[in-house]
Amino acid sequence: MSDVRYFNQEIETLGRNELDELVDERVKYTVDYAYRNSPFYRKWFDKYNINPSDIQSHEDLLQLPIISGDTIRTNQPPGTKNFDFKSVDWKDVFTVHETSGTSGIPKSFFLTWEDWERYAEKYTRSFTSQGFGPDDRVVVCASYGMNVGANTMTLAARDIGMSIIPEGKCTFPVRVITSYEPTGIVGNVFKLLRLAERMKKEGLEPSESSIERLVVGGESFAEESRNYLSEVWGCDVYNTYGSTEGTMCGECSAINGLHVPEDLVHLDVYDPRMNEFVNDGECGRIVFTTLLPVGSKCGTLLLNYDTEDTTVVRTRDKCSCGRTHMKIENPQREAETFWIQGTPFNRVDIERGVFQRENIEYLTGEYESFLYGGEEEGETTMRVSLECHDPANCDQEVVRENFLKSFFHYKPALEQAYYDETFNIIFNFTGSGELEFYRIKGRPKRVVDRR
Ligand SMILES: [Zn+2]
Numbered sequence: 517m518s519d520v521r522y523f524n525q526e527i528e529t530l531g532r533n534e535l536d537e538l539v540d541e542r543v544k545y546t547v548d549y550a551y552r553n554s555p556f557y558r559k560w561f562d563k564y565n566i567n568p569s570d571i572q573s574h575e576d577l578l579q580l581p582i583i584s585g586d587t588i589r590t591n592q593p594p595g596t597k598n599f600d601f602k603s604v605d606w607k608d609v610f611t612v613h614e615t616s617g618t619s620g621i622p623k624s625f626f627l628t629w630e631d632w633e634r635y636a637e638k639y640t641r642s643f644t645s646q647g648f649g650p651d652d653r654v655v656v657c658a659s660y661g662m663n664v665g666a667n668t669m670t671l672a673a674r675d676i677g678m679s680i681i682p683e684g685k686c687t688f689p690v691r692v693i694t695s696y697e698p699t700g701i702v703g704n705v706f707k708l709l710r711l712a713e714r715m716k717k718e719g720l721e722p723s724e725s726s727i728e729r730l731v732v733g734g735e736s737f738a739e740e741s742r743n744y745l746s747e748v749w750g751c752d753v754y755n756t757y758g759s760t761e762g763t764m765c766g767e768c769s770a771i772n773g774l775h776v777p778e779d780l781v782h783l784d785v786y787d788p789r790m791n792e793f794v795n796d797g798e799c800g801r802i803v804f805t806t807l808l809p810v811g812s813k814c815g816t817l818l819l820n821y822d823t824e825d826t827t828v829v830r831t832r833d834k835c836s837c838g839r840t841h842m843k844i845e846n847p848q849r850e851a852e853t854f855w856i857q858g859t860p861f862n863r864v865d866i867e868r869g870v871f872q873r874e875n876i877e878y879l880t881g882e883y884e885s886f887l888y889g890g891e892e893e894g895e896t897t898m899r900v901s902l903e904c905h906d907p908a909n910c911d912q913e914v915v916r917e918n919f920l921k922s923f924f925h926y927k928p929a930l931e932q933a934y935y936d937e938t939f940n941i942i943f944n945f946t947g948s949g950e951l952e953f954y955r956i957k958g959r960p961k962r963v964v965d966r967r
Pocket residue numbers: 768769770775835836837838839
């Protein structure tokens with residue numbers, strides 16, 4: 517356990533007014549940098565007849581249009597001759613990255629060495645806030661390669677003085693744990709649950725292993741699944757959120773929201789029509805703006821970029837960990853939000869139903885669900901498939917009841933539709949390895965809309 521509470525104490529504990537002033541200074545510099553160096557933003561400001569010097573504060577960002585992943589895709593080859601978002605000369609580009617996204621067409625990102633250092637600092641702060649220090653050894657199960665996450669975490673370790681075991685996947689042999697006695701693992705909820713199962717089969721109880729903390733990220737999850745992971749491993753589980761765009765945020769030791777490194781990452785939360793900022797405490801869409809320290813260079817910067825994720829600003833007050841930077845709730849993917857008869861639900865709502873504590877006595881936690889149109893107009897059927905430890909000894913009635921109670925908790929309209937039989941939920945209990953997603957390569961699709 518490290519005694520160092522901060523990586524960059526002055527910045528991380530800056531008072532609210534000074535922090536806002538710093539943000540405004542960096543908004544101004546970043547907008548100006550964009551106009552001078554990014555072919556896309558130069559055309560964009562001219563096209564909308566906006567003078568970059570009119571953008572003086574973070575509130576002024578509201579006057580600028582919002583761009584999306586598609587904007588990046590259409591302003592790079594083959595859509596345009598050059599990469600119009602690239603905002604430095606090739607001689608300053610250190611690495612090139614691509615993110616696939618949902619459409620399959622990759623977005624290109626160009627990182628300078630300075631970008632790498634700033635990206636790494638975000639993770640350094642977050643690891644430090646989670647109690648990691650020079651005595652720690654961390655297995656990174658995030659993939660190395662075109663994604664920046666694993667590499668940036670590795671670079672962050674240099675500044676903390678901790679050791680990294682760069683496995684890249686969570687399928688490493690159990691001997692890695694017994695041989696090197698790592699104190700932490702970075703992975704995702706399901707992969708860490710599967711790893712725990714493998715360890716148990718080989719006679720190593722995860723809670724009795726060398727692991728002292730887990731860091732999860734890469735996708736949103738239900739609080740229930742985090743709690744279960746924490747129980748299985750007998751340690752704290754910290755959440756991180758981040759992307760190649762540079763939106764790294766991390767949970768501190770308080771474990772109640774992710775700190776946004778406000779001096780480097782500017783997040784605005786917009787209403788569904790993308791017209792106004794929502795109030796703190798209200799759910800909205802995350803719109804991201806890169807913040808550059810005055811005088812610095814950046815390979816790809818983004819102003820008002822729609823992340824297609826939603827969140828809630830939990831607080832801008834000082835945290836019990838001493839940090840002043842705002843905290844947000846675990847972001848959810850808009851692409852994983854589905855509508856039934858005018859009511860939205862997210863994949864996480866299904867996951868919450870699966871991970872009800874009593875259910876996990878019978879279920880492995882692996883699940884998938886499918887939405888179908890019904891026989892009658894406006895009817896919807898949801899089939900939820902649940903993997904059981906032992907289908908013959910699964911109390912299906914208990915699982916069903918817990919699931920429905922949790923799923924309908926904040927959705928009275930859907931509950932009504934369920935009793936009116938315009939919304940049906942069919943449960944399907946399977947044995948180990950029988951879910952459909954096991955037969956498909958890549959990240960499991962937990963909700964498939966077949967309407
Ligand atoms: Zn904190």
